[in-house]
Amino acid sequence: MTTTTTANELRPVIVGAGPAGVRAAQTLVAHGLRPVVIDEAPRAGGQIYRRPPTDLAQRTARTLYGFESKRADAVHEAFDALQGRIDHHPDSLVWNAQGQQLDVLHNPTRSTRRVPYSHLIVATGATDRVLPVPGWTLPGVYTLGGAQVALKFQGCAIGQRVVFMGTGPLLYLVAYQYAKAGVAVAAVLDTARLADQLAATPAMLTQPAVFAKGVYYVGWLRAHGVALHSGVRPLRVLGDEQQGRVTGVAWHDGHEERTLACDAIGFGYALRSETQLADLLGCRFDYAPMHRAHLPVRNAAGRTSVEGVYLAGDGAGIMGADAAEWAGERAALALLADSGMAIDTARATALEHRIDRLTTFRRGLERAFPLPQDWAAHAPDDLVVCRCENVTAGTLRQTIAVNGADEMNRLKALSRVGMGRCQGRMCGAAAAEILAHATGQSVQQVGRLRGQAPIKPIPIRLVPCTEGDA
Amino acid sequence: MTTIRILRTDVAIIGGGIVGASAALALRQMGLGVALLERDLCGSRSSGVNYGGVRRQGRPMSQLPLAQRAHRIWGRLPELLGTDGEYIRSGHFKIARSESDMASLERYRALSSDFDLGLELISAARLREQCPWLGSRAVGGSLCLEDGQANPRLVSPAFALAAQRAGAQVFERHKVDEVAHDGAMFMVRSGNALEVHAPVLLNCAGAWAGAIAEQFGETLPLRSGHPVMAVTEPVPHFMDWSLGVEGGGIYCRQVARGNLVLGGGAGIALDADRARVDRDAIATLAVQAVELLPALRHAHFIRTWSGTEGYLPDREPVLGPSRTTPGLFHGFGFAGAGFQIGPAAGEVLAELARDGRSSTPIEAFAIERFDPVSEPASTTASDALPH
Numbered sequence: 001m002t003t004t005t006t007a008n009e010l011r012p013v014i015v016g017a018g019p020a021g022v023r024a025a026q027t028l029v030a031h032g033l034r035p036v037v038i039d040e041a042p043r044a045g046g047q048i049y050r051r052p053p054t055d056l057a058q059r060t061a062r063t064l065y066g067f068e069s070k071r072a073d074a075v076h077e078a079f080d081a082l083q084g085r086i087d088h089h090p091d092s093l094v095w096n097a098q099g100q101q102l103d104v105l106h107n108p109t110r111s112t113r114r115v116p117y118s119h120l121i122v123a124t125g126a127t128d129r130v131l132p133v134p135g136w137t138l139p140g141v142y143t144l145g146g147a148q149v150a151l152k153f154q155g156c157a158i159g160q161r162v163v164f165m166g167t168g169p170l171l172y173l174v175a176y177q178y179a180k181a182g183v184a185v186a187a188v189l190d191t192a193r194l195a196d197q198l199a200a201t202p203a204m205l206t207q208p209a210v211f212a213k214g215v216y217y218v219g220w221l222r223a224h225g226v227a228l229h230s231g232v233r234p235l236r237v238l239g240d241e242q243q244g245r246v247t248g249v250a251w252h253d254g255h256e257e258r259t260l261a262c263d264a265i266g267f268g269y270a271l272r273s274e275t276q277l278a279d280l281l282g283c284r285f286d287y288a289p290m291h292r293a294h295l296p297v298r299n300a301a302g303r304t305s306v307e308g309v310y311l312a313g314d315g316a317g318i319m320g321a322d323a324a325e326w327a328g329e330r331a332a333l334a335l336l337a338d339s340g341m342a343i344d345t346a347r348a349t350a351l352e353h354r355i356d357r358l359t360t361f362r363r364g365l366e367r368a369f370p371l372p373q374d375w376a377a378h379a380p381d382d383l384v385v386c387r388c389e390n391v392t393a394g395t396l397r398q399t400i401a402v403n404g405a406d407e408m409n410r411l412k413a414l415s416r417v418g419m420g421r422c423q424g425r426m427c428g429a430a431a432a433e434i435l436a437h438a439t440g441q442s443v444q445q446v447g448r449l450r451g452q453a454p455i456k457p458i459p460i461r462l463v464p465c466t467e468g469d470a
Numbered sequence: 471m472t473t474i475r476i477l478r479t480d481v482a483i484i485g486g487g488i489v490g491a492s493a494a495l496a497l498r499q500m501g502l503g504v505a506l507l508e509r510d511l512c513g514s515r516s517s518g519v520n521y522g523g524v525r526r527q528g529r530p531m532s533q534l535p536l537a538q539r540a541h542r543i544w545g546r547l548p549e550l551l552g553t554d555g556e557y558i559r560s561g562h563f564k565i566a567r568s569e570s571d572m573a574s575l576e577r578y579r580a581l582s583s584d585f586d587l588g589l590e591l592i593s594a595a596r597l598r599e600q601c602p603w604l605g606s607r608a609v610g611g612s613l614c615l616e617d618g619q620a621n622p623r624l625v626s627p628a629f630a631l632a633a634q635r636a637g638a639q640v641f642e643r644h645k646v647d648e649v650a651h652d653g654a655m656f657m658v659r660s661g662n663a664l665e666v667h668a669p670v671l672l673n674c675a676g677a678w679a680g681a682i683a684e685q686f687g688e689t690l691p692l693r694s695g696h697p698v699m700a701v702t703e704p705v706p707h708f709m710d711w712s713l714g715v716e717g718g719g720i721y722c723r724q725v726a727r728g729n730l731v732l733g734g735g736a737g738i739a740l741d742a743d744r745a746r747v748d749r750d751a752i753a754t755l756a757v758q759a760v761e762l763l764p765a766l767r768h769a770h771f772i773r774t775w776s777g778t779e780g781y782l783p784d785r786e787p788v789l790g791p792s793r794t795t796p797g798l799f800h801g802f803g804f805a806g807a808g809f810q811i812g813p814a815a816g817e818v819l820a821e822l823a824r825d826g827r828s829s830t831p832i833e834a835f836a837i838e839r840f841d842p843v844s845e846p847a848s849t850t851a852s853d854a855l856p857h
Binding site for chain 1: 511623624627631702703738746747752753759760766767769770771772773774
C-alpha cells in the first residue's frame with residue numbers, strides 16, 4: 001500500500017544494530033531519512049560483528065572476525081559513517097510495544113522512554129538454540145554463541161581445555177576461533193552424522209565460498225590435532241561436586257559410552273530467532289518447517305502482516321549475516337516504497353533474488369546439521385529443561401500425562417516452564433520437543449509460547465525520561 | 471462427510487471457567503449427567519489468569535453467604551480436586567493508608583459481624599513491630615487470618631479435570647455457535663462437531679455470557695474489563711499475607727518460590743478474546759509496589775499479563791434463573807472477584823439445575839435488577855454468537 005508522505009513526516013525506527021539494522025539504517029539515510037536505531041549493545045555490530053568495548057579494542061578485525069573481517073569492517077564503517085544522521089540509542093532494550101510506540105529501557109540509567117514510530121524495522125537477531133544435557137547447569141557450561149561472545153567481546157576464553165558440542169556451523173567456527181586464539185580444544189562433538197553432511201553437499205555447494213570456509217575450519221581443526229567426532233549423542237556433563245565445575249563430558253558414539261576431561265563446554269544446536277517484539281506488535285506467525293519453529297510471517301521484501309512493520313535478519317528466521325545485510329536493505333526499500341518514495345526497484349529485485357538463492361543453501365545446512373530428532377526420547381526425567389524455574393523433563397512429562405497439557409501455553413501454565421527470567425527463550429525449544437514427543441504430535445502442532453511484556457526483565461523502579469520523546 | 475455428534479444429557483454448561491467447571495463437578499456429585507463446552511481450554515481465561523486472591527474480606531454483604539460457602543469448599547480442595555492448587559490460608563491483610571481508611575475498615579468489621587470472618591484490626595504501632603517490611607504509608611489495617619491465596623492457573627483447570635474424572639463430559643476447544651430452546655429442551659451446537667441436548671442450560675461464559683443471554687431475550691449491560699498483573703523475579707521470602715489496600719489500587723502476594731505477584735489498574739483489549747497490560751498501568755503499579763513494599767526497589771518485573779473479565783455496572787454477578795426461559799440459569803459477571811466465590815457459585819448453579827432453588831441466598835444477584843427484557847430474538851435463535 002502506498003501513501004504519500006514527505007520525508008519529514010516519517011519517523012522510522014530500527015530495532016537492532018546488527019548487519020540487518022545497519023544496512024537498513026544506511027539505506028534510509030541514503031534516501032534522506034533520519035531513522036532512530038535502538039540497540040541493546042553499547043556499540044553497533046550485532047552478535048556476529050560484535051565489537052569489544054573501546055578500551056579493549058586493540059585487537060584487529062582480522063583477529064576478531066577472521067574470514068569475515070572485511071564484512072565486519074564494512075558494516076562497522078557503514079554504521080560509523082551514519083553518525084549525526086541517525087538517532088542512535090545504544091544500551092537500550094525495547095521491552096514493550098503498544099499503540100505505535102516502543103518502550104525503551106536505557107540500561108545504564110534504568111530510565112525508560114517512549115519512542116513513537118511511523119514505520120518500524122524489527123531486526124532483533126537470534127540466540128542459541130539449546131537442547132539441554134544432564135549437567136548443563138554446572139558452571140563452565142556455555143552456549144556456543146556465549147562462548148564466542150566471550151572471546152570476541154571480552155577477549156577471554158570460557159576455559160583452558162574446552163569441548164564444543166552440539167551441531168550447526170557455529171560448532172566448528174567457534175572451535176576454530178578458540179583453537180586459533182590458543183585455547184586447547186579437547187574435542188568437537190557433533191550430533192550430526194557424516195552422512196548428513198555428505199547428503200547436504202550439493203545444496204551447500206550453491207554457496208561455494210561459504211561452503212569452502214566450513215571445509216577449511218574442519219580441515220584446520222583436524223590438521224591441528226583436534227579430535228572431531230560426528231554422530232554422537234551427548235550423555236552428560238561431568239562435574240566436580242566440591243568445586244561445582246565442569247570436569248569432563250560423556251557421550252555415546254553409536255557403539256559405546258566415551259568420556260573426556262575438560263574444564264569448560266560450549267554447546268548449542270544452531271540458532272533460534274528472537275521473535276517477542278514481533279509478537280507484541282501483533283505480527284502473524286506461521287510454522288516454518290525449515291527452521292522447526294513458529295516465526296513471524298514476512299514476504300520477500302520483509303513486509304509483515306502489520307502495516308508499517310518490517311522484519312529483517314535472523315529475527316524472522318535464521319539466514320545468516322550476509323542475508324541479514326541484504327534483508328535489512330530490502331526492508332528499508334520496502335519502507336521507502338510504501339511511503340511513496342522512489343526507490344531503485346532493480347536493486348530491490350536483486351536483493352530478493354540473492355536472499356532467495358541462499359534458501360537452498362540454508363536447507364542444505366539444516367540437512368547437514370539437523371536438530372537431533374531423538375533428543376526428547378533420550379532426555380532423562382531428572383534433566384533440568386527450564387533452569388529459571390527448575391522444571392525437569394520428568395515434570396513436563398507428568399504434567400502432560402496427568403493434566404492433559406497438549407500445547408505450549410497450557411504446559412507453561414501447569415508446569416512453570418518458560419515462566420522465569422528468560423521467558424522461554426532458552427527452554428522453549430526443548431520444552432516443545434518434549435511436548436511433541438510425549439503427545440505424539442509435531443512441533444508445529446504444540447504451538448508456541450505467547451509473548452508478554454516485558455521482553456526481558458525490567459527494573460521495578462524505572463525512571464521515566466523527562467526530556468520528551470527521543 | 472462427517473456427521474454431527476448428538477449428545478443428550480441432563481445439564482449443558484457453556485464455559486469451562488471456575489464457575490462452570492465447579493458446577494459440572496457438583497452436578498456429577500449429585501448424580502446428574504453433564505456436558506460442558508469450553509471455547510478454548512478450561513480455566514484459560516479470567517479464571518486462570520487472575521491474581522489468585524482467595525478472600526472474603528472486603529466483599530459486599532450480599533456476597534458473604536456465598537463467600538462463606540466457598541470458604542468451606544476451599545478448605546476441602548485437596549480431597550475435592552486431588553491437588554491443593556497452591557492454596558494456603560496465609561491471611562489477607564487490608565491496609566489502611568489513613569485514619570479514614572482505618573475507620574472504614576472498622577465499619578466493615580462491624581457490618582460483617584454476623585459472618586464468621588474473624589477480622590482483626592491491627593494498629594500502626596503493632597504493624598511496625600510485626601511487619602518491618604511494610605512501607606511507611608501503612609497506618610494499620612484489618613487482617614482476615616483464614617483468607618488466603620491460591621494459584622489460579624492450577625486451580626481452575628483442576629476443577630474441570632476433577633469434573634471430568636467424576637464423569638462430566640468436558641469438550642475443550644468447542645466454541646458454541648448456536649443455542650436454542652424449543653420450550654422443553656435446549657440445543658447447544660459447536661460447529662459441525664457436537665450438538666448437546668439437555669433440559670437445563672447453565673450460562674457460565676464469563677465476559678462472553680451476555681451474547682448467550684441475549685439469544686434468550688435478556689439484554690444486559692455486561693462489559694469486559696482487563697486486570698493488570700505482574701510478577702517479579704523471586705526474592706527472599708519476607709511476607710506471608712496476601713495484601714490489599716482499602717480503596718483499591720494495588721494488591722500483592724508472595725508465592726512459595728519467592729516471586730511477588732502484583733495486580734492493579736486496567737489493561738487494554740487487543741480484541742474480543744485477548745488483552746494485555748497497559749504501559750502506564752505497569753508504571754503506576756511499579757511506583758505503588760515500591761511504596762508498599764520497599765524491599766522490592768531492587769527487584770525486576772519478569773512478566774506481565776492480563777485477561778478478559780465480565781463486569782456489570784453494580785459489580786455484582788448475575789447468578790440465578792433466567793427470567794425468560796425456564797431451565798436456563800446464569801452465572802457470570804463476577805467483576806474481577808469471582809475466583810474465591812466461583813466454586814460456591816458452581817454449587818448454587820448445580821442446586822438450581824436440580825431443584826430450581828438454592829440453599830444460599832442469591833436474591834441480590836437476580837437478573838431482574840436490570841431493565842426489563844427486550845423481545846427475545848427468537849426462541850430458536852440460530853445466529854452465530856459473536857466471538
